[in-house]
Amino acid sequence: MTITSEEHVLVINPGEFNPKAYEAFRALPFVASLTVIPGVGYGGRSDPAREVTAEEWARTTVLLTGQALPPSPEAAPNLKLVQLFSAGSNQLQKLPFYRANDKTIYATASGTHGPAISEWVILMMLSFFHNSYLYTKWQAEARWGNDSEFPKPVIDQFGRTMGVFGYGAIGRQTARVAKALGMKVVAHSFSSPPKKERVEVAVPGSGDPDGSIPEKWFAGAEQLDDFFSSGIDVLVVSAPFTPETTKIINRKTLAKLKGAYIINIARGGLIDTDDLIEAVESGLIAGAALDVTDPEPLPDGHKLWSVKNISIAPHISGHSVGYEDRVTNIAIHNVKQLRAGKLVTNQVDKAKGY
CATH class of the missing domain: 3.40.50.720 (NAD(P)-binding Rossmann-like Domain)
Structure with missing residues (x-):
């Protein structure tokens, strides 16, 4: 009616x-x-x-x-x-x-957030693997630097695997951009089928409406372990924050993601903060970029501020x-x-x- x-x-x-x-x-x-x-x-x-x-x-x-x-x-x-x-x-x-x-x-x-957040994800990923923060430092010092000063080798992302945990609008647009870099994409979703059931209204033409980008799909709680064990080099956390996903990235999960770089643009509560700090400090995980934290806003004096190889942003990746x-x-x-x-x-x- x-x-x-x-x-x-x-x-x-x-x-x-x-x-x-x-x-x-x-x-x-x-x-x-x-x-x-x-x-x-x-x-x-x-x-x-x-x-x-x-x-x-x-x-x-x-x-x-x-x-x-x-x-x-x-x-x-x-x-x-x-x-x-x-x-x-x-x-x-x-x-x-x-x-x-x-x-x-x-x-x-x-x-709404897909274009901006997907670009932020790529920005943080490339900044980390190209050691680009040193360029600003060298320029401020008016000094012609040398790649011998890089703390880790530069790794380009062509042929590497991005795991997208939560294949909604943000995850789909991120997968689209990652594929343009030559990355392989694997995806996990709790409920969404590969094909999107609705037309994108906010940003028409964005994302991956037919779900054709991922080389492999994982679905439901029963395939979580398989997803996290699928050889992911960069994990993008873009799943909804629910009781089912609370602290789903924890010590057990991180062990399966050994060597990966984690980017969280969803909600801080999906990651066990203490377990992440331990994994990064021990070298189990390469590092992390967090636009969201638990707690949030991150209070003064919190250990996350000072952990090497963890970057913090104040929940603005979608702006x-x-x-x-x-x-x-x-x-x-x-x-x-x-x-x-x-x-x-x-x-x-x-x-x-x-």
Whole structure:
């Protein structure tokens, strides 16, 4: 059944992002109002800079947010769609509105981050294997350096194997870029089939929609050991953070990944931090690049800051010009789908946790 009622859109704008990106809503004939409130914080953890009024909550039918939700289902009786700015939804799991309300549909921003994060993955991988941090050091010293100063030999990635743990939008785009470098790709997914069941909305034409890039597929918990033992040189962690995947990269896993370089752009809780530190310090693992950590933000004095061959970034690998436009593309698509009585893209399955 087609919905003919008007839409009232509320945006709690993450951090310093561009509020003009949401003006596209005003061009839609069924949108009666658009309210954009600045956010405090970053990305999926942004809170509104001012209190959302009771009247604003009551009229809102579509909410774009990081993690701020109405105080109760009664406060937002008309809310039918929550469009997240994040690719994950774990930040909502304990919020009262999320737990108490089964009428509202939630959708993630999956697909938005693929280009930026895949480039960040390649950046960190090549920086590590080419010792490129020394170039900046030599230039600052106004000195013509020599590769004899490299702490490890340069290793190009042609013919090496990238393992993608979690073959969603980010994993698929990363595989696409890695293949262009001449890498082999193996992939693991808990539930997604090789062929993607939906068209990419945020960045059309990106990723690996038919699942043809991986040379080998692994699926489900029963094939995890086989995946981690498949000769992976670079492991990209891009799986959802759920009870099933909590600390799934641990001492046992790391032993199977002997010699690999690990890049985590998912959530810090997928990796046992203490086990990773031990593996890197002992030389079992070549190193790691972490855009997410456990705990996060990483506190002053934490050992991770100082471990040789571990690089830390403050959860910003997905930031790029046009981010908000891509999220708006998904939100507008989903509003149209709902109004036409069709399924939305990136809908969160509460039972699975993503």
